Every structure is written in C-alpha cells, then in structure tokens.
Amino acid sequence: MQASTFPRSAARALLLDLFRAAVKSADPLRVLPQHLPDKPSGRCVVVGAGKSAAVMAKAVEAAWPDVDLSGCVVTRHGHAVATEQIAVIEAGHPVPDAASFEAARRIMASVRSLREGDLVLALISGGGSSLLAMPAEGLSENDKQIVNRLLLASGLGIAEMNAIRRRLSAIKGGRLAEAARPARVVTLAISDIPGDDPLAIASGPTVYDPYRHLELSYLAERLGPALPQAAKRLLCCPAIGEAPWEADFRLIATPMMTLEAAASAATRAGVKPMILGDALEGEAREVGKLMAGIARSVRLHGHPAPPPVVLLSGGETTVSLSGPKGGLGGRNTEFLLSLAIALDGDPCIYALAGDTDGIDGNAEAAGAIITPDTIRRAGTAEDAKRLLDKHDSYGFFERLGDLVVTGPTLTNVNDFRAVLVLP
Template sequence: MTHQDDWTEDRAKALLRAMFDAAVAAADPARVLAAHLPEPPRGRCIVLGAGKSAAAMAAAVEAAWPDVDLSGVVVTRHGHAVPTRRITVREASHPVPDAASEAAAQEILAAAEAAGPDDLVLALISGGGSALMAAARPPLTLADKIAVNRLLLRSGLTIEDMNRIRRRLSRVKGGGLARAVAPARLVTLAISDVPGDDPAAIASGPTVADPTAGDDLAPLVARLGEDLPPAVRDMLLAPPPPPLPDMDADYRLIATPQMSLLAAAEVARAAGVTPLLLGDALEGEAAQLGIAMAGMARATARHATPTAPPAVLLSGGETTVTIGARAPGRGGRNTEFLLSLALALRGLPGTFALAADTDGIDGTEDAAGAVIGPDLRTRAADLGLDPQASLDAHDSWTLFEATGSLIRTGPTLTNVNDFRAVLVTGRVG
C-alpha cells in the first residue's frame, strides 16, 4: 500500500506532469494521423485545413504520403507553423481573427473551388480554426468579425452558443468549405477540442452542415446586448440562409479529449494511483468548477469516497471565465480553475493539482497552465499576495508566475482542450 508519507512534493508534481505529457502525446498528429488516412489517391490530393494543429497535421500527411501528388494550404496560429515541402502553411491570429485570417480563408476557398471531380481533398481541422479561417458573409466586414469575436470571448456564452453565432456569420463555417469543394471527394481528419466531439462544433464545422441553421438566435442576440455591431445584429435576426444539401461526409476523428484522458489514466495506474475519469466535457464557470472539484478531493481524502487514495481526479472540457465591467488581470481558464481550487481546498494535506490547455497556451498568456500543492496559499502570502483578491480580479497568472507554479511548454501543435488532474495522495483525519 502507498502511504501519504511516501509522496514528496516533487514526486506528486512529477506524476501530474507525466500525465499531462501523456495526454498531449496521445493527440500528436505525428503519432496518430497516418492510421486514419484513406487509401492514397491515384490522382492529386489537395490538402486544406485550419486550426492550431493544422501545420503539424499537414507535415504528418506529407510524411505518410511521400509519393502522392500533394498540394494545398493550411492556416495555423502564429508560432505554430512547422516546415512542409508541398503544402503551404499560413499563420494568422487567435483567438481574434486578423487580416491574415481573412486572406488565408480566401486562399483556402479558392483552392477548394479549383478541386475537380477526380481529386481527393483532405480537410485537416482542429481547434482554433474558427478565428484562423475567417471569411465573413456579405455585407459583414473583417472589422465586424473582429468585434463580435472579442465580444463572444468575454460574454460567458458556452462554446456551443458561440459556434451557433459564428456559423451564421461565415462563408466557410457550417459546411461552407464542403460546398466549395464539391464535386471533389472530401475526407476530413479532425482533432476534437469540444465537449462531445461534435463535428459541427470543431472549428465551427467547415466541412459539415450546420445543425442549428434554422435556430432562432434572438435570445443570444439579447444576451450579447448593444455591443453587437449593427450589421451583425441584423444578420443574426434575419431569416437563416437556405440549408446546405445533405453531404456524404467522410469525417474521421484522429484524436479526442477522451483518448487523452485515457492515456493519462494509464500513467496513473502504472504509478499505483487509481484514476477517476470524471468526463471529457465539463463546462461552466472555471471558478465554480474549482470549488466543486475541491469538494470531491476532500471526500476522497477524508472518506475514501468514491475511492481510496492515492487517487487522481481526471477531467477535460472547456470552462468559462465571465469578465465583469472592470478590466481583468492576466490569466486563463485553467489558472483561474486552479486558484479557485486552492482556495476551496484550504491547504488540504497531500493534495496536488495540475490544469493546463493541451495546446500549450492558456487563454492569451505564455503558459499552458500551472501545478499547485497544499502550500500555495502560504507561498503567496509570503510574497504579499492575496489569492482571493487575485481570483476576484481574474489575475491568476500573476500569482502563479510569482510563486513559480506556471507550466510553460510552448506550442504543442495539437489541441484536445483543457486537461485537469487533482491528485489525492492519502487519507486525512
């Protein structure tokens, strides 16, 4: 039996990091993409794509098909490009689109429209594609797209509701890319970063029909308020465009949050720790989830419920941080979750946690997330920092930077959303 006394801080944090690394590796295109490719075409293959992993996926296609006639263009986030020889890689802004996002979308649509009936089009889709491939429906402008994206990011809306709006405003989302590709054969390879792995939600579904095309978006318009640009408001309240015809979709998920959680669970078992998978689609306010997860950790430590320690609570999904009227500090949803968790745990002995975005960037900061132990509040106090004040100001990054708790990986070139692990090493009285 493993006892709490056997768990040093270094050992606990090393195990948490090993689980996170395994989760990221399980979604590495270089490892997983080739197994999902269709038969190589006899003619040419046009590769199109968008997302934080698009360049890495393109490089994996080139490695798997060295003798295939490949061409095409993909767009990824600034800093996420990798060398390719036959497929053009563009970079653009995320999470708010820019002129490069619009130019990349136009280039991708032009390549799609040039595909012939004998061609194979491979669409490489991953999280972040909504901002990176931005083509507004007329009469909207790029400025309208930028304004609505900024508004959505601070709105507190779920990713599902954000995507309902994004699809309605775009020429390429909600199946727009598939319409441009026809009549060529289309195969989509996707890395999921959304709860439930819904193809219509991954990068707002450029190769699948919009299942919400007929929805009344007036309630969402009301929630977003007067900050919506007038042209955007008019388009969201107007009758929706005609739905796309049924598509013969060949859509293949090559990596998902659940696959990554299972890989992390195997690392835990090998270390003699019981993994509890709480789900790959947890949503809601990051701070509230931190409080809920602290309650589960406390029950595990005090009552061996739902299992005896050592155990680790694993979860994925995408939480929300709703920003109030005042300007926020620095931080993302993972560090906000951890700070709330630490406050709710109140220094519970033998409890450690890691939360990070699998793409290597938590929000807009330079860290993937952070890792904490039971002494976080004490360490913060020694530096003159107030964790509750930091949480109230959405300034978690600053506190974790000062305490040396941040995890910096750089771009991982994949994205299966957030990874959270709460490790309870032993019983407490």
C-alpha cells in the same frame, strides 16, 4: 510502487508526467497516418485550419511521400512547422487578423473547380474558428473581429459561440465542403470540443449545419448592444443553403483519448485514476470549488475509492470578465486559484490544470500546479481572493514559480485537469 506508499515528494513530478502523457497521445505525427483514406486517383488538395493544422500537414507529407500534394493550411502565429508541398499561413488567434481572412480566401480558391476523383483532405483542429475567417455576405472583416472580441468576454458556452461563428461565416458550417464539390472531402480532426461534435470543431467548415435554418436572436441579445447591426441581422434571420449530406469525418485525437492515456500513466505509477468526464463546463472558479469538494470527499470518506487517487477531467470552462480588471490569466489558472482557495491548505491534495495546446488563454503558459502550501507561499487567502477577483491568476502563479510552461505543443484537445489526493 505500492499505492499506499506513494510519496508526497513525487506529487508534482507525477502531475507533470500525466500532463505530458495526455499531450503526447494527441501528437498528430503519431496518430494521423492510421486515419488517412485511400490515395486518390486524381488531384489531392490539402486544406486545414487550427492550432495543429501545420503539423498535421507535415504528417500527411510524411505519410504520403509519393502523392502530389497541393493546398494551404492556416495556424496560429508561432505554430508553423516546415512543409514541402502544402503552404502554411500563420494568423491571429483568438481574434482574426488580415492573415485569417487571406487564408480563408486562398483555401476556398484551392478547392473550387475540382472534379470527381479528386480528394480534398481537410485537417481541422481547435482554434480554426478565428484562424479561418470569411465574413458572410453583408458582414465586414471589422464586424467579424468585433464579434470575436464580444464572444471572448461573453461567458457563452463553446457550442453557442460556434453557432454564432457558423452563421456569420461564408466558409464554416459546411460551406467549405460545398465549394469543393464534386470532389471527395475527407476530414481528419483533432477535437477540443466537449462531446466531440464535428460541427463544433473549428465551427465545422466541412460539416453540414442542421441549425442554419433557425433564427438566433436570443444569442444576439446575449452579445449586447455593441454587436454590429449587420451581425445582428444575420443572427436573427435563418440562413439558406443546400440539402443535408453525410460527411466523411474522422476523429484522430479527442479529450477522452488523452484522459485515458493519463489514466494509464497514473496506474503505472501506483495511483488509481478516476476519469470524471471529458466535457466539464461552467465558470472556471465555480468548477474549482466543485472539484475541491469532490477531492475532499475522496480524502475523508474514501469514496468512490480510497487515496491515493487522481481525479482526471477535460472540457472547457469559461471566465466571465466582471469586477475589477488588471490581471492576466486563463481559464486553467483561474480554476486552480479558485481550487487552492477552496482547499484552504489541505495537506493531502495537489493539482495541475493546463491547456493541451500549451497556451492558457492569452498567457504564455499552459497552466499551473497547486500544492498544499500554495496559498501560504503567496501570502494570505485574502491576497489570493483579491487576485482572483482581478482575474490575475497568471500573475499569482508566475510569482510563485508554479506555472507550467511548455510552449506551443502543436496539438489541441482542450483542457486537462488532474487533482491528486494522497492519504
């Protein structure tokens, strides 16, 4: 198909194809086996945490049918898959529940008393911070739950949130790896973090935390007076621990890999892809306004390339809860609603945004699609702005039938955004 003749009637289908290509590129069953280490001479204990942990465990079993495996992984409720040797626990996300605490205890117990020649295979993916919950000494399980709720409404960036989680944990920030010594620890990870920082993925249970000696009182202040006193004391006092070590940490899927897969799919469809970056952050509604400006510049000026162009980006925006509440919506639908309002019915611009794990925030949808007539079909711009202020972007797109519903994808490489600009 010639780029200049790309039909507007195919815009929605193309956006969905790009999203599917991105998610498929991060399927653990496809990508994990090539990253496995040599088989161990001793025991092989498999542990893990995250939205992809169960399917990653299944991929290990399929790749190593001749290895005697044991261990336990924890994943989000509804994300379990059948395994034969590795136990799977489902737990709470984004706030830890009793199963989260039990999973952490079982995982820590499984790696203690290992010997040289044994292998701990750690399967880590996004969501592991709440799923693998073990309070630091002096902190209660209830304190941990309160902190998680405060983090979700704080507007803090993911790096700052994970710094807090590591400090308040007895398993994150490398403490799982410390417990496994002298066994070899190899981590296979799916990144949902801007920049793919190993320390930030599920708060780095197998990665040494170089910030453990810093005091974090400035972050305690950001969480406000509802922060439990025990948590505040831990954040304000530097932690102590072992000397640094090098981790064997292998990224098997990343946000950039998914953007590249989507870019290839766009090229095959006759649309020029432009990857804006895999680490875009900021308030979702502000990023929506910014993306509207970029898309309009492409349409009006043909820079940096003339339409048809699809602008691809990843990363994780934030939604700071303020003003009137009453709605249900995640960062992707909030981004899209803000984008649609800013575009004001531009006849040449379409967009999709979705969480690659299939669940945008607490909503039962991955994300949504906007078209040039989105605002008109919904009513007026004033109606759309009112719902945006209520953080009811999910309700907005649900009424239009424009939600993207996939169910759990069993992977998680952060958010995916595609803005299609046609001539």
